[in-house]
Every structure is written in structure tokens, then in C-alpha cells.
Amino acid sequence: MNRGLAVLIRVLAAGADVLWASSALDIINVPTALRPEVLALSPQESAAAKNCLHRACIFRQEIRASSGATTLPLLILPEAAPSIRGCCLSCGAVLRAGDSWRCILCAVAVYIALDAVDALLAHLEPA
Ligand SMILES: [Zn+2]
Numbered sequence: 564m565n566r567g568l569a570v571l572i573r574v575l576a577a578g579a580d581v582l583w584a585s586s587a588l589d590i591i592n593v594p595t596a597l598r599p600e601v602l603a604l605s606p607q608e609s610a611a612a613k614n615c616l617h618r619a620c621i622f623r624q625e626i627r628a629s630s631g632a633t634t635l636p637l638l639i640l641p642e643a644a645p646s647i648r649g650c651c652l653s654c655g656a657v658l659r660a661g662d663s664w665r666c667i668l669c670a671v672a673v674y675i676a677l678d679a680v681d682a683l684l685a686h687l688e689p690a
Contacts, residue, residue, distance in 0.1 A: 564667060564686070564687070564688075565608060565611045565667070566604065566605075566608045567604050567605075567607070567608030567609055567610070567611040567612035567615075568611055568612060568615055568667065568671050569687050569688070570597070570600045570601060570604060570608070570612065571590075571612040571615060571616070571671070571675075572671065572674075572680055572683045572684065572687060573597060573600070573684070573687065574590060574593050574594070574597050574600075574601060575590070575675060575680045576680050576681050576683070576684050577594045577596075577597055578592065578594060579591065579592050579593045579594065579597075580592050581616065581619075581620075581675070583620055583623060588613065588616045588617060588620055590616075611668065614668055615668050615671050615672050615675070616672070616675070618640060618653070618654070618668060618669055618672035619671075619672040619673075619675035619676045621640055621641070622638040622653075622672055622673055622676035623676040625638055625639075626638070626676060626677070637652065637653075638652075638653055638669075638673055639652065639653050639654075640653055640654045640655075640669075643655040651664075651665050651666040651669050652664045652665055652669075653665050653666075653669035653673070654666060654668070654669050656668075656669075671683065
């Protein structure tokens with residue numbers, strides 16, 4: 564898994580908050596012990612984390628818009644091409660070995676949008 568996503572998962576699971584309404588999608592209240600990990604991210608790793616947060620924000624809006632429905636929406640990005648076999652259900656990217664329905668960016672974003680990021684901790688390698 565991209566180190567940016569792994570750090571994002573650890574930071575959120577440790578109690579950091581996402582400013583969902585912010586256009587920059589900032590994360591606040593990063594635990595002090597994890598700040599060095601955040602600061603050590605490369606620009607590419609940081610961009611992956613921000614991209615994932617951006618997707619989570621869109622998915623969260625879809626979930627909120629479906630409030631009262633008996634099922635969750637499929638969580639598809641507005642710009643995604645129609646889903647075809649072998650491509651991410653949410654964004655249309657070609658799936659990689661080990662991906663099932665969604666690419667890793669969208670899969671992590673779904674967990675973040677559902678406030679279920681703790682469930683991903685077991686899938687991370689030790690920091
Ligand atoms: Zn995707």
C-alpha cells in the first residue's frame with residue numbers, strides 16, 4: 564500500500580479529524596507521535612493521501628444525500644466512466660492484482676467516508 568495512504572489511515576484511526584467542509588480538506592488534531600510520519604511523506608505520497616481524502620469527501624456527500632434510503636449508494640465518482648469488468652467501480656481505473664471491486668485509493672476512501680477506517684489497521688504493515 565502507498566505509504567501516504569498508510570499514514571493517512573494511522574492518523575485518522577488515532578483520532579485526527581478531517582475538515583470535510585474545507586476546500587483544502589485539511590486534517591487537524593494529528594497526534595503528536597504521528598506528526599513526524601506525516602512530515603516525512605514525499606510529495607507523491609502526500610498527493611495520494613489528499614487524492615484519497617478528496618474521494619472520501621465525494622463519497623461522504625453521496626452517503627449523506629442518500630440519508631433515509633434503505634441501501635448505501637454505490638459510491639461512484641462523478642467523472643468516472645461507466646463501470647466495466649476489471650475496472651474500479653468508483654473511478655474506472657484499471658484494477659491491479661489484489662484489487663477486487665475498487666482501486667486502493669477508492670477502497671480506502673470508502674472506509675474513511677463511512678468512518679470505518681479502524682477496520683483497515685489490521686491490513687497495514689507496522690510503521
Ligand atoms: Zn478507484
